[in-house]
Amino acid sequence: MTNAPDIAQWILDAIHKEKNVYQEAIVPRIAETFGDEWVYTNENGHPAINRDVLKSLRKLRDASVVWNREERCWSVVDAS
Numbered sequence: 871m872t873n874a875p876d877i878a879q880w881i882l883d884a885i886h887k888e889k890n891v892y893q894e895a896i897v898p899r900i901a902e903t904f905g906d907e908w909v910y911t912n913e914n915g916h917p918a919i920n921r922d923v924l925k926s927l928r929k930l931r932d933a934s935v936v937w938n939r940e941e942r943c944w945s946v947v948d949a950s
Contacts, residue, residue, distance in 0.1 A: 872904050878926035881919075885935055885944045892943040893917065916942070
């Protein structure tokens, strides 16, 4: 059975592989891969990820991955 930490790890793997992952692009991929119960439309009308998944993602990611609120995307940053 899929759980929030599993999905968070899947998202983190995608971020490291793709370097930039936009929320609006990953939400349909999450729904397709794990089911609609892990996504929703937020109060601003934007596609969003289940809060438990986001909480798990925050625990998993390190300083090499940053969230850009304006762009609504995660990016890998150069640590050097």
